[in-house]
Amino acid sequence: MATIADVAKRAGVAPSTVSRVLNESGYVSKETRRRVLAAVKELNYVPNVHAERLRTGTSKTIAFVVTEFTNPFWAEVARGVEDVVWQNGYDLILRNTAGDPERELASIRGFRRRQVDGAIFPWLQEGWAELKALDDEGVSIVVLGHAPEEYGFDVFTIDNVRGGYLATEHLLQLGHKRIAFISADFTRERERGYRMAMEKYGVTPDETLVFREYAAPELERGEIVVRRLLDQDDPPTAIFAYNDVTAIGVWMELEKQGLRVPDDVSLVGFDDIPMASLIRNGLTTVALPHYEYGRTAAEFLLRRIAERSGSSGRSVTMQPELIIRGSTRPC
Amino acid sequence: MATIADVAKRAGVAPSTVSRVLNESGYVSKETRRRVLAAVKELNYVPNVHAERLRTGTSKTIAFVVTEFTNPFWAEVARGVEDVVWQNGYDLILRNTAGDPERELASIRGFRRRQVDGAIFPWLQEGWAELKALDDEGVSIVVLGHAPEEYGFDVFTIDNVRGGYLATEHLLQLGHKRIAFISADFTRERERGYRMAMEKYGVTPDETLVFREYAAPELERGEIVVRRLLDQDDPPTAIFAYNDVTAIGVWMELEKQGLRVPDDVSLVGFDDIPMASLIRNGLTTVALPHYEYGRTAAEFLLRRIAERSGSSGRSVTMQPELIIRGSTRPC
DNA sequence: CGTTAATGTGGAAACGATTCCAGTATACCA
DNA sequence: TGGTATACTGGAATCGTTTCCACATTAACG
Structure with a gap:
């Protein structure tokens, strides 16, 4: 795999210049840009995401935990989350706890190691304290459904x-x-x-x-x-x-x-x-509104990550809809 | 966040020693190990996964692409995949294409950037060539269902x-x-x-x-x-x-x-x-056997990653089961 | 008792990007 | 004409690990 140094050499510039071209930051002349882009194409270069993330200290990753995504409810929510997360260039890492407290804890710890930027959690069996710790370390957290008041998480609910x-x-x-x-x-x-x-x-x-x-x-x-x-x-x-x-x-x-x-x-x-x-x-x-539920929560989370703002204890409630079909009639 | 250097200083050793303790590689005396572990605990240290991955050139990540995980079929398969992937300490990143060729391609390219170790794909609309390119770069690929013969992917099928x-x-x-x-x-x-x-x-x-x-x-x-x-x-x-x-x-x-x-x-x-x-x-x-299907495919993929072996054009078929209930009787 | 092997440890060089800083060339303005 | 802002570029430090190498120390052995 080609590295930024390879591209630089091929284009006859310094790695820093290549970086500037690719990130569109700082000054780059028209001609250099052209040469760099050509070299990128020729070498089929893609930046190494680990190096990028190590340097910038961000992971561009959102974790989504559900109790059971075999349950259509969660599957729909996941669709919503997935759509906005990917649209914004983030990865979605998914975890199914099956309601097992062990897995809850393992997930939370795992996310700390992996330095996810944010996470969406359902109601937990245990693990609230650990989740709070994650929050305190600057990982944005959104809870779906319901959370103990005292932690001040942002909570999304369907009514x-x-x-x-x-x-x-x-x-x-x-x-x-x-x-x-x-x-x-x-x-x-x-x-x-x-x-x-x-x-x-x-x-x-x-x-x-x-x-x-x-x-x-x-x-x-x-x-x-x-x-x-x-x-x-x-x-x-x-x-x-x-x-x-x-x-x-x-x-x-x-x-x-x-x-x-x-x-x-x-x-x-x-x-x-x-x-x-x-x-x-x-x-x-x-x-x-399952899908919208997931979307809204994810959008909210991404906004908070962008603003680097912590939990505020806000709560958003989404409304259900009555669908009248043939199984009801006047008494 | 504490780094390995912090731990090293606190334990009065070199970073390399801390690394050896944590990875259980090389020689470490009983006493040093104790001190290092204590320091790790005191500082609540977790290794930075990006640095780790940059250095080792591995991502410990598996990508799983489905056409629609709102479909119970895929949800079940995903459960199986998720279970084995996490059990083995890998991340699962999930992608729903909704059958959209654009998203297929975007996913494949995305996975290249993210340097996933392996990926599980369903039947694709287009994108087979790109997938092959990913395979050629050393990313292990397993296809679910059916794939064009000529590429020689490993294919898992339900009969x-x-x-x-x-x-x-x-x-x-x-x-x-x-x-x-x-x-x-x-x-x-x-x-x-x-x-x-x-x-x-x-x-x-x-x-x-x-x-x-x-x-x-x-x-x-x-x-x-x-x-x-x-x-x-x-x-x-x-x-x-x-x-x-x-x-x-x-x-x-x-x-x-x-x-x-x-x-x-x-x-x-x-x-x-x-x-x-x-x-x-x-x-x-x-x-x-949806769940088993996912499990088996994921296990196979992980094994191939461990062995660093490429696609072999193998194909595994899993068998369905007839469940007799009350809606049938002799003619 | 000298030689070799097994333990144990630290230092430093990677991995591949981003970013700060310094330096040069050109343009602009008083 | 000199000074300053603007455009452009390269060098080098840095992120936090792993891993290779060198060097001690101790143990084992003929």
């Missing part, structure tokens, strides 16, 4: 409360009152939105309509829900499921039992997975 | 032909003879497997049963398929869809028209998406 609110409000506006909610252990915010909407519309939620058999496959497949629904004297006329997969599971089970959506029961999901638009006349659901 | 074969054979063994196949423009291999199985079992495929309305949403939703199926004098008793999403679409449509799976029609999908096990009694499908 899940509002998502839950929108879904529930939609059903309420259609005249439904007995609205079931299927929750999971990680969906407290969506549940809060559900309750806020109910309250706002003057309906006190019937606690027997809130399903909590967290992550049981019978729940995902809708068996429990539908069984209990059929048992009720006064069954719900609408169901809001914490995600689309569960909503579709419920839908399948309802049909198995001879109930029709939306004629007998209205159904709302959450996430807007690709299949949501394919089932029957489509599943009404709440879409989160 | 889609066999997948198609397994699915079809399963139906044939259940006694089905009129088996429809729903294809897409990128599923020629699966179709070949379908035809191979039919031939093997002495059944000549009825070309009216091969659906080719590529990627039309009506096809995905199963409308065309079911409509045409009902029109036939001698309708198929089984359907093999090129992927699970389409299979489920067909399933939905069949039910809408009053046909039952598997009682009236057996159904086989492809991919084994999470929802495949949730629909009714489950969708019989073909699972591809």
Whole structure:
């Protein structure tokens, strides 16, 4: 591989001149520039990025940590992050923790060694203190979702409360009152939105309509829900499921039992997975702006790196969108 | 940030000695080692990775390019790659091309600048020549899926032909003879497997049963398929869809028209998406070893990097697995 | 007891860029 | 005509490691 010295020799100038040409800094005559550029082309020269980075003390690298990018949520966010990071000439190094605290810590330490310029982290199991240490060393940090207040990280959030609110409000506006909610252990915010909407519309939620058999496959497949629904004297006329997969599971089970959506029961999901638009006349659901989420966070991070400013404890919230399809109708 | 010189001074030794301790190379006395390690800890020293890499001429970085990691296929593969790459102390830099030739080329050039040690690429639109050039410069390359013969890349493949074969054979063994196949423009291999199985079992495929309305949403939703199926004098008793999403679409449509799976029609999908096990009694499908695919390719690449051996034109094929669930039964 | 081998250590030269400084040539202005 | 600003260039230091070489010291051995 040709070095800057080779180029310099070939062009009959000093290495510093080559550097000036390539970085467009300082004075270079038209003629010298031409000669240098020609030599660069002839030798097929590319600067050694390690030397560059050693000298300038920057790494032009952003780290992005996710818990599980097999999860479509993170995959979409990663797309957004990747796009802006590369557009700005940075590398994106990716790390999947699988929720393992060991890996979290290993990642943080690794990033310190690698002197990344910035990093985007999700909620961590442990490791907040270490992350803060990274921040203190001048590595820009942005946290996705939620972070302990006391560290003052910049936090980007998608408003899940509002998502839950929108879904529930939609059903309420259609005249439904007995609205079931299927929750999971990680969906407290969506549940809060559900309750806020109910309250706002003057309906006190019937606690027997809130399903909590967290992550049981019978729940995902809708068996429990539908069984209990059929048992009720006064069954719900609408169901809001914490995600689309569960909503579709419920839908399948309802049909198995001879109930029709939306004629007998209205159904709302959450996430807007690709299949949501394919089932029957489509599943009404709440879409989160994943891609934009990643973009915005990455843009913010890059700006902070450029400005060399530290964490400010700012927080940005992005809004979900209600997508009305064929699974809901007036009560 | 503390440097190796700081550590050396604090421990009262020379930088070279510190280096020897840290890299466990050459002779170091027990006592010196202790002192150096203590100093390292006290100063919270981490070696500067850029200096390291500049000096050693290695980057400890692997690039992984995918067309679209929002696609669960690639997300899974990425998981596999990521796991082994990190386990071996390498960085993974990730690039999503979205099938854009511009981005392909930009990535390849970028990797040259960044002096990655190795790269894993999918099928490219263009850019094969540039990739070959990278290979010639000593960057280890592995291609996923398929590559032009003439370049002699090492290629890793998942056997889609066999997948198609397994699915079809399963139906044939259940006694089905009129088996429809729903294809897409990128599923020629699966179709070949379908035809191979039919031939093997002495059944000549009825070309009216091969659906080719590529990627039309009506096809995905199963409308065309079911409509045409009902029109036939001698309708198929089984359907093999090129992927699970389409299979489920067909399933939905069949039910809408009053046909039952598997009682009236057996159904086989492809991919084994999470929802495949949730629909009714489950969708019989073909699972591809995505994660293992990524792992194996990455392990292979790392081994080649360690051995400093170039491409050899080898090719490794990984086998799919038939997963029998409730959507198929004897004819 | 002299010779050779095994340990242990420090000094200094790379690696390949950027950047500061000094120096020269030309242009401009009073 | 002399002084100063502007344009242009080369030399050398520097970033923080690794690694080669030289030099001691100690151990082993015939």
